[in-house]
Amino acid sequence: MEPSRLKFHVPEPEVRPGGTPDFSNVPIPKAGIAPRPPVDTKPEDMRELAYGIIRVLDDDGNPVGPWAGSLSDEELAEGLRHMMTLRAFDARMQMAQRQGKTSFYMQHLGEEAVSTAFRKALEPGDMNFPTYRQAGLLIAGGYPMVTMMNQIYSNELDPLKGRQLPVMYASKEYGFFSISGNLATQYIQAVGWAMASAIKGDTRIAAGWIGDGSTAESDFHSAMVFASTYRAPVVLNIVNNQWAISTFQGIARGGAATFAARGLGFNIPSLRVDGNDYLAVHAVAKWAIERARKNFGPTLIEYVTYRAGAHSTSDDPSAYRPKTEAVAWPLGDPVMRLKEHLINKGLWSEERHKQAEAEVLSGVLAAQKEAESHGTLHAGGKPSVRDVFEGVYAEMPPHLRRQRQQAGV
Amino acid sequence: MPRLTMIEAIRSAMDVAMGRDDDVVVFGEDVGYFGGVFRCTAGLQQKYGKSRCFDAPINESGIVGAAIGMAAYGLKPCIEIQFADYVYPGYDQIVSEAARIRYRSNGEFTCPIVVRMPTGGGIFGGQTHSQSPEALFTHVSGLKTVVCSNPYDAKGLLIAAIEDPDPVIFLEPKRLYNGPFDGHHDRPVTPWSKHELGEVPDGHYTVPLGKAVIRRPGNDMTILAYGTMVYVAQAAAEETGIDAEVIDLRTLVPLDLETITASVKKTGRCVVVHEATQTGGFAGELVTLVQEACFFHLEAPVARVTGYDTPYPHAQEWSYFPGPARLGRAMRETMEA
Numbered sequence: 001m002e003p004s005r006l007k008f009h010v011p012e013p014e015v016r017p018g019g020t021p022d023f024s025n026v027p028i029p030k031a032g033i034a035p036r037p038p039v040d041t042k043p044e045d046m047r048e049l050a051y052g053i054i055r056v057l058d059d060d061g062n063p064v065g066p067w068a069g070s071l072s073d074e075e076l077a078e079g080l081r082h083m084m085t086l087r088a089f090d091a092r093m094q095m096a097q098r099q100g101k102t103s104f105y106m107q108h109l110g111e112e113a114v115s116t117a118f119r120k121a122l123e124p125g126d127m128n129f130p131t132y133r134q135a136g137l138l139i140a141g142g143y144p145m146v147t148m149m150n151q152i153y154s155n156e157l158d159p160l161k162g163r164q165l166p167v168m169y170a171s172k173e174y175g176f177f178s179i180s181g182n183l184a185t186q187y188i189q190a191v192g193w194a195m196a197s198a199i200k201g202d203t204r205i206a207a208g209w210i211g212d213g214s215t216a217e218s219d220f221h222s223a224m225v226f227a228s229t230y231r232a233p234v235v236l237n238i239v240n241n242q243w244a245i246s247t248f249q250g251i252a253r254g255g256a257a258t259f260a261a262r263g264l265g266f267n268i269p270s271l272r273v274d275g276n277d278y279l280a281v282h283a284v285a286k287w288a289i290e291r292a293r294k295n296f297g298p299t300l301i302e303y304v305t306y307r308a309g310a311h312s313t314s315d316d317p318s319a320y321r322p323k324t325e326a327v328a329w330p331l332g333d334p335v336m337r338l339k340e341h342l343i344n345k346g347l348w349s350e351e352r353h354k355q356a357e358a359e360v361l362s363g364v365l366a367a368q369k370e371a372e373s374h375g376t377l378h379a380g381g382k383p384s385v386r387d388v389f390e391g392v393y394a395e396m397p398p399h400l401r402r403q404r405q406q407a408g409v
Numbered sequence: 410m411p412r413l414t415m416i417e418a419i420r421s422a423m424d425v426a427m428g429r430d431d432d433v434v435v436f437g438e439d440v441g442y443f444g445g446v447f448r449c450t451a452g453l454q455q456k457y458g459k460s461r462c463f464d465a466p467i468n469e470s471g472i473v474g475a476a477i478g479m480a481a482y483g484l485k486p487c488i489e490i491q492f493a494d495y496v497y498p499g500y501d502q503i504v505s506e507a508a509r510i511r512y513r514s515n516g517e518f519t520c521p522i523v524v525r526m527p528t529g530g531g532i533f534g535g536q537t538h539s540q541s542p543e544a545l546f547t548h549v550s551g552l553k554t555v556v557c558s559n560p561y562d563a564k565g566l567l568i569a570a571i572e573d574p575d576p577v578i579f580l581e582p583k584r585l586y587n588g589p590f591d592g593h594h595d596r597p598v599t600p601w602s603k604h605e606l607g608e609v610p611d612g613h614y615t616v617p618l619g620k621a622v623i624r625r626p627g628n629d630m631t632i633l634a635y636g637t638m639v640y641v642a643q644a645a646a647e648e649t650g651i652d653a654e655v656i657d658l659r660t661l662v663p664l665d666l667e668t669i670t671a672s673v674k675k676t677g678r679c680v681v682v683h684e685a686t687q688t689g690g691f692a693g694e695l696v697t698l699v700q701e702a703c704f705f706h707l708e709a710p711v712a713r714v715t716g717y718d719t720p721y722p723h724a725q726e727w728s729y730f731p732g733p734a735r736l737g738r739a740m741r742e743t744m745e746a
Contacts, residue, residue, distance in 0.1 A: 129478070160515045170514035177481060178514035182505045188471050189506070192478025199434060199460045199484065206478070218498070222471030229466055391512050392551050394519070394574040397619065397663030 013248035017318060021328035026304075028330045031055035031274075032065025036283075039291040043269045050260040050270035053304055056279040061340035067283040073347055075120065079278050080338045080348070082140040083112035084356060087335060088364045089135075089145060090309075093152055096368070097166075097313045101376035102152050104166050106132045110276070110308030110326060113334035114239055116140040117281035118207070121289050122175065125204040129177045129190035132167050133239065134209050143174045145364060149371035156381030157374045163387065184210055184217035187236065191226045194234035194292070205233040205292040213244020215259055216252040224300075228266035231297035235288040236268075238300065239275065241307035246320040263300035275305030276331040278338045304331065385409045412607040414600070416586045418560035419449045419525070422567035423487060425613050427457050430485065433571060435462045437472055437489030437525075446491055447527060447586060469499035476522045477507050487571050490526040493580060494540045499524075507576040508551030523570045523577045528556070529637055529684050530721055530730055531584030531594070539721040541636075541685035546578040547661045547694065553618055554661040556580045556635040559589070559606035562659060565616030573618060582636035590637055591644035592732030621665035623672070627654035630678035630743060633669060633695050635659065638682045638731070645733040651740050653680075661691055669695075670702040677708040678743050682736050687715040709746035712739045 014022045034054040037046045056068045063069070071079065090107035097105040108115070115136030122128075128137050138148060147159060151169055154162040160170060170178035177193075180186055190208030197204045208223060215238055227234055238259045242249050253259060263270030269291070273284040281303065288299035308326035310317050317323075342348030375381030389396065389404040396404075413421065426433045435450055441464035444451030453462040465472045469490055476486035490496045496503075503524065510520045530539035546554045555570055555577060557563040563581065570577035584590045588600045601607030625643050629652040632642040639657045646653040654672050658664065673679045679699050681692040692713040699711050714736045722729050 127481070159517070160513065163515065164513045168513065170517045172517050178510055178518050180506060180509075180513075182501070185474065185502060185506050188474030188502075189478035189481065192475030193482045194478070195475060196434075196479040196482035196484045199479075200482075219470055219474060219502075222468050222474060225466050225468055226471050226475050391516055393553075394511070398666065399663060 011250040013250065013321070015322055015325070017320065017322055019322055021322045021325040023328060023330050026330060029053050029055065031058040032068070034065065034067065036066035036287070039287055039294060040296055041269070043264070043267045046269055047264055050264055050272060051258055053272050053274050054280050054284055055274040055277055056283060057277045057337055057341055061337060061344050063279055063341065067280060070283040070286050071279060073345065076278070076338065076342060077347060079117060079120065079282070080335070080342060081356060081360065082116040082136065083278070083335050083338065084360045085364065086112045086116060086136050086139045088360045089139065089148070092364050092368055093149070094313065096152070096376070100378065101372070102154070102166050103377055104313055105152065106167050106312045107309045108133055108136060110329070110333065111239065111241055111305045112136055113278040113281050113338070114275050114303045114305060117278045118237070118285045121282055121285035122207070125175070126207065127175050127177060127190075127193050127204065128207045128209065129186035129193070130179055130209045131183070131186070131211060131239075132179055132181070133211070135167065135169070137176055138169060138171070138174060141174045141176070143171060143176070145367040146370045149367055150374060153371055153376040154383065155371065155375030156383065158383055161387040161391070162383035183214035184219040187223040188219050188226060190236070191223045191232045191234050194232040195226070195230050198230070198233055203293065205235065205289060207235045207237060209237045209239065211244060212238060212240040212242070212249040212259055213247060213252045215262065224263065224266045224268065227298035228268055233292040233295065234298045235285070235292055236298055236300045238302045239305060240302050241305050243307050243311070243317070243321065245311045245315060258302060260300060260302035268298050268300050270300040270302070272302045272304060274331055275303030276334040276337060278334060279341070306331065410608040410610060412602045413560045413609040414587050414607070415557070415560045415563050415581070416447055416449055418564040418609045419567055419581065420451060420453070421609060422564040422571070423450065423453060424456070426487070426568055426571040427453065427461060429613065432484045433461070433487060434479065434484055435487050435489070436465045438465055438467055438491045440464060440489050445489060447583065449525070450489065469495055469497070470502050473499035473502035473507065473524065477502060477510070477520055480520045480522050481510070481518050485521050485571055487523040487525065490524060492538050493526040493528040493542050494537045496524070496526055496542065500545070503546070503552070503576070503578070504549050508549050511575065512551060519574060520576045521574050523567070523579050525567075525579045525581060527583035528580040529582040529584055530726060531590060531637065533723065533726055535723040536720040541683065541716070543580055543661060544685060544689060544691045547691050551576070552662065553577045554580070555618060555659065556582065556661065557659065558582065558585060558636050558639045558657050559604070560601050560609045561606045562616050564609050565614050566618065566659065568613065569615040569618050572615070577618070580636065584637050589640045591640040592730060593644065594727055616659070618660045619663040619665055620660065621656050621658045621668040623654060623668070624657045625653065625655040627652040628676060629653060630680060630740065631656060631669070631672040631676045632740070633658060633679065633681045635661065635683065638684060641731065641733050641736055642682060645736040645740060648733055649737045649740050651744060653740065664698070666698060666702065669699065673699050673703040674706045677706055679707070679711045680714060680736070680739050680743055681711065682714040682731060684716050684731060686718050687713065688718050690715055709743045712743050714739045
């Protein structure tokens with residue numbers, strides 16, 4: 001008898017370029033149906049939250065269910081402005097890269113709600129360990145756009161002295177840990193920072209950030225083990241934007257139902273949330289942050305969103321996914337959804353929105369003009385070549401002094 | 410003055426550092442309740458509590474990564490990797506993160522961590538308990554790499570490393586934990602209680618990073634050594650009758666090039682010895698530096714004696730280990746060249 005032959009399995013996305021976008025494999029539950037357990041609920045009593053999607057805004061832009069109501073009218077309007085600012089900032093910097101003013105850029109298109117809403121749930125002193133697609137933490141935290149641009153341009157006022165790739169910001173004051181550029185490494189560091197806060201009997205909490213693709217890294221596992229073991233006051237965020245460069249999320253997710261479900265084996269409360277719903281993101285972030293601060297330990301949150309733009313300025317998504325896929329994404333656009341909600345509430349209008357777009361753009365342009373007056377990557381003011389040798393150590397050791405002398409600087 | 414083993418001296422360093430600074434925390438595999446497989450952290454949890462000294466999961470990237478996060482918060486973690494051979498899962502965190510955080514953030518964040526690990530062979534540990542991976546760290550900008558060779562230095566260097574504002578890789582030659590070892594494995598072990606460098610002051614003192622020391626003054630040649638090889642070199646000098654000046658480098662990065670060049674310019678000959686494998690090893694760097702700084706003073710090519718470019722074998726340990734006989738041959742050749 002013929003032996004049964006083994007078959008090798010490689011998952012594939014539903015559709016490739018040329019096909020019709022199809023998200024029927026992404027079940028979208030109705031808004032408002034997910035329960036909101038008290039923050040001290042045991043993880044085993046809320047396992048279903050790892051499989052659904054917590055949504056607040058319904059299809060008509062109205063807030064429904066137990067997760068609604070975490071934000072005031074003013075905060076909602078501010079949130080819309082933050083998302084619009086991030087989008088305008090991205091568009092200008094994307095263009096600046098195309099104009100040769102910097103080497104590289106990474107935009108947030110379609111994911112603006114995740115980092116901007118999360119930031120509003122944090123307190124001063126809390127610390128993020130972000131990836132390269134959470135600049136909304138800085139925008140919503142009030143970090144000066146011109147300083148971000150100085151970093152992107154590696155100009156004479158670049159706070160990082162030209163040493164880091166564009167968008168790899170760092171600011172202790174604004175609770176934004178230095179972005180590595182390596183993936184997943186910062187996840188366990190967030191847990192370590194949170195452990196330190198607990199060791200010192202402090203009140204501050206940490207937030208780790210990772211993408212769907214890099215949850216496959218072993219550092220994700222390290223972070224989950226340490227967070228679980230020491231019940232660290234940390235919120236572990238997974239931004240599932242469906243694509244890791246050209247690799248669809250199924251390659252990292254494997255046979256698991258959801259990324260959030262990975263937390264269940266560690267007995268870490270694991271929530272899945274509509275990442276394009278500013279209200280839902282804020283409500284879930286607030287819940288997890290309160291839980292951490294009240295010493296109930298870590299929470300894992302999966303934000304279900306879609307990377308509507310390219311991975312970076314070095315990427316062309318039309319080579320691996322249908323061009324119209326972003327339009328077909330069932331959770332819509334975060335800016336449009338919050339705008340619709342504000343219009344429903346009578347707080348906003350089409351005219352007001354157009355006006356706000358112009359105001360936001362003029363703010364971004366003013367920052368850009370100021371940043372460019374201090375140089376861009378290939379023109380104008382630059383960091384010194386001496387800065388290459390400074391800051392490797394607190395005190396420059398003899399061998400670096402020799403090398404700097406040889407370099408003639 | 411009390412005489413301590415190198416294990417006790419290392420423990421005393423952590424005890425002193427933890428006593429002086431509440432921000433010093435110690436953790437690693439088997440480090441907490443049990444006190445470490447080599448006993449370096451014995452008693453620290455009882456003395457300072459579970460929040461200052463605790464057991465970690467078997468996850469080296471987690472141990473290093475958590476320490477980096479703690480250091481960003483403001484603590485000064487001194488972590489133990491159970492054997493240097495196990496550090497590789499944590500290597501990415503050391504190379505891509507710890508070593509570069511100060512630089513890439515322009516000092517916005519720093520990483521004052523110490524990564525302690527037992528290194529080297531001589532205990533029949535086979536390929537998973539005998540490696541000397543120092544060159545994997547000396548090659549990385551932003552790290553300091555220390556190899557101690559005796560209890561007095563171990564305590565002073567470790568305190569200095571914990572107080573240092575940058576990440577320090579602290580390698581402890583495990584064959585030296587209980588006594589100096591010159592490679593004569595068939596002779597009785599000399600305990601540290603019978604060696605003057607086993608004298609370790611109570612309380613706080615430092616041995617500065619970046620300073621070498623001359624262990625045996627001599628005029629015929631210079632031997633550059635660190636860790637266990639310091640004793641191998643001293644034995645080889647006695648056994649060959651060659652009046653070698655033996656330098657214990659103590660810190661590989663930053664390196665004390667001044668002490669090295671002064672000695673080689675005086676002796677005109679140099680042999681470099683380490684236990685680690687040869688190709689790409691730290692000896693290559695030392696030979697180059699000596700050649701650059703002392704070429705016109707050299708009477709002979711600079712030689713290197715190292716472990717072979719093979720994994721560390723088990724049963725053939727004493728053929729692999731660069732003992733005084735192998736070093737002695739290279740010394741004689743260097744004298745005759």
